[in-house]
Amino acid sequence: MVLETQKANLDGKKVRHILALSGGKDSSALAVYMLDKVPEMEYVFCDTGEELGETYEYIEKLKNFLCKDVAWLKSDKDFKFYLDMYNGVLPDANTRWCTRMLKIKPYEEYIGDDHVVSYVGIRADEPHRKGYISTKKNITTVYPFIENNIRREDVIRILHDAGLGLPDYYKWRSRSGCYFCFFQQKIEWIGLLENHPELFKKAMKYEKDGSESSDVGFTWCQSESLRKMTMPIRIDQIKKEHKLRQSRLNNGFMAEQRLADVWLDDFTDSSTSTACNICHL
Ligand code: SF4
Structure with a gap:
């Protein structure tokens, strides 16, 4: 070599x-x-x-x-x-x-x-x-x-x-890095909530950052705050969307891949594809 x-x-x-x-x-x-x-x-x-x-x-x-x-x-x-x-x-x-x-x-x-x-x-x-x-x-x-x-x-x-x-x-997250990494998919935030509720809370506190009442401003995900994401109806929705996406991948062009493999790399959204690799490899 x-x-x-x-x-x-x-x-x-x-x-x-x-x-x-x-x-x-x-x-x-x-x-x-x-x-x-x-x-x-x-x-x-x-x-x-x-x-x-x-x-x-x-x-x-x-x-x-x-x-x-x-x-x-x-x-x-x-x-x-x-x-x-x-x-x-x-x-x-x-x-x-x-x-x-x-x-x-x-x-x-x-x-x-x-x-x-x-x-x-x-x-x-x-x-x-x-x-x-x-x-x-x-x-x-x-x-x-x-x-x-x-x-x-x-x-x-x-x-x-x-x-x-x-x-x-890897059972609930697709890559390494900080628990609050903004490259996470929403289903991974739910994974953090369920596997490490105390870390999820910590991440949520960073979002408020001095403003106890507001959830607007500096949030980890562009489209919604973590507080909103913890609403049961929203958790259900995120899980359903994830399942749907998984089954599409499993039934379609990635049918030959095992589910675990899907989690590992390919089950990403556009934001994760640019994730910094010193953190995530
Ligand atoms: S990009 Fe890297 S350093 Fe920044 S939050 Fe994600 S894992 Fe942590």
């Missing part, structure tokens, strides 16, 4: 090899896949402080499998600090200040001016995704799964064969 990695070594300078784990299936499978290929690999996890418990558990499990340290990178300021700094304006798909401040900044500080090969788990069957691409000249991004034609079914097999399986949150 010839990786871009080897080209990056040609200038004779010491090169660090770093794989940023998100707690998702693709970066985890990449860590397993690269284990005996790049023994000097450094593993990092950029913790926003707003992750799901399942993510921490899975990273721990992965760490034990790899028998490697995982550097825990965290901003010295938390989400609330930045939220205040941005005048209470919640991050969204356009601003993404959360990714910049809580993920990319700590990651780039950890790297400093060293020459680094950064490994990203984008698969061969999703070339439309971009992943984290640094503008820093000392960072070379490589995509071993694309280079070696590793696809979704391979990723699932890699994790299965390693005895890791998938992170638990």
Whole structure:
């Protein structure tokens, strides 16, 4: 196997090899896949402080499998600090200040001016995704799964064969990231409500942000507040729409795929297709 990695070594300078784990299936499978290929690999996890418990558990499990340290990178300021700094304006798909401040900044500080090969788990069957691409000249991004034609079914097999399986949150959510991630589908918000009601409440409080009576202004979803989403009639409606969509997918062009696979990647709406991959791979 010839990786871009080897080209990056040609200038004779010491090169660090770093794989940023998100707690998702693709970066985890990449860590397993690269284990005996790049023994000097450094593993990092950029913790926003707003992750799901399942993510921490899975990273721990992965760490034990790899028998490697995982550097825990965290901003010295938390989400609330930045939220205040941005005048209470919640991050969204356009601003993404959360990714910049809580993920990319700590990651780039950890790297400093060293020459680094950064490994990203984008698969061969999703070339439309971009992943984290640094503008820093000392960072070379490589995509071993694309280079070696590793696809979704391979990723699932890699994790299965390693005895890791998938992170638990895949039962109700399609990707890793903060519990309040604005890239979530509405059915995933309902999943958060049912699986982690206390986190849902926390997310709801960020929406109010100082205004106890109002649910307009800064909401995680553009079209409705979380408070409205918790109304029983609305929950039913979201679940019904989800089921309908699932059955259409199952009866139609994706009939050959298992339901679990549908959850994993393809059951997305337009907003999730642009999700930032340093958070979600
Ligand atoms: S997971 Fe979502 S909310 Fe968290 S940093 Fe990434 S984009 Fe922002």
